[in-house]
């Protein structure tokens with residue numbers, strides 16, 4: 094077992110810890126028990142993760158004296174739906190869940206978001222534990238309490254803020270993760286560094302592509318989680334500073350929305366979106382060109398796309414992408430809000446960008 098790093102999310106009576114590193118599951122056994130007074134753990138996972146990791150995780154829970162009741166859903170975004178939510182809540186109720194017992198989300202961001210929302214609404218709220226199994230869910234989605242599902246109107250359009258009671262980010266669970274998923278999750282570490290942790294970005298640059306494997310990853314994951322934890326503690330419900338965490342996401346969501354389903358990974362869209370946020374900041378005179386060049390170079394070093402043409406789907410239309418950006422949840426009073434940068438590690442919120450200028454910029458980027 095390597096050293097287990099512990100990051101505290103300081104939210105008063107909803108505070109919790111994130112355990113990071115190889116062997117975090119074994120290290121967490123004792124503190125897990127308190128969440129399961131009935132000696133059983135209802136655990137939601139998807140079919141892929143169940144085949145790879147359910148036996149191991151169940152063995153850890155058994156060693157803590159807990160019996161597992163698995164609830165298995167299909168992998169992918171289609172489970173993050175009203176039908177998926179109904180199936181999971183029904184499963185909890187059929188198992189006679191009591192409000193005193195927690196449920197476990199074992200999987201990527203889809204499972205965490207779905208299980209967290211199901212936990213939030215079951216019997217007006219039961220606790221939940223996150224055991225994230227993708228790099229994206231370890232560094233980002235398992236921390237901060239945003240839960241939800243997609244509706245026919247858009248992604249994450251129904252949901253709630255419901256904080257987990259504990260997050261266990263065990264690197265051993267990432268061993269089976271395909272390289273493309275690993276790189277996609279890594280984009281969120283880069284994003285965190287670029288928003289407000291310039292030293293972390295320097296460390297990532299220095300490690301180069303090696304940061305995706307080995308023990309260096311634990312420190313980068315813990316640093317990204319600690320950064321997110323500070324922002325969440327300052328602004329749990331995104332009234333202000335938490336919006337910074339959306340660096341690259343307004344551009345990114347537009348690419349995701351305009352691409353065929355499953356053609357590009359969320360982190361790939363975020364990587365391109367982050368590069369565009371820096372390029373647009375340079376275009377406006379907010380940021381130096383060499384900072385944007387460093388961002389783009391690092392993304393390419395680790396094998397992430399850094400321009401729209403590098404995404405697997407490349408048939409983009411600037412007007413359509415800007416129209417998608419107008420639909421973003423962050424927008425107020427009909428204006429497009431963008432997270433932009435003054436420098437590496439210094440992002441800011443522009444609540445009303447000039448849409449005509451943005452369209453010209455996007456046309457140039459796509460030409």
Ligand SMILES: NC(=O)c1ccc[n+]([C@@H]2O[C@H](COP(=O)([O-])OP(=O)(O)OC[C@H]3O[C@@H](n4cnc5c(N)ncnc54)[C@H](O)[C@@H]3O)[C@@H](O)[C@H]2O)c1
Pocket residue numbers: 139141142145168169170173200201202203204206226227228229230233234235236237238239240248249266267268269270271274359
């Ligand atoms: N709540 C938040 O704050 C937040 C933040 C970012 C993203 N999200 C959400 O997270 C979701 C994306 O999460 P994701 O990228 O983890 O996708 P995912 O949950 O769909 O997982 C990706 C794929 O990897 C498989 N998988 C999971 N763990 C594995 C493992 N260890 N080995 C092999 N395969 C494994 C899954 O079965 C799935 O097919 C999106 O729905 C997004 O909206 C939420």
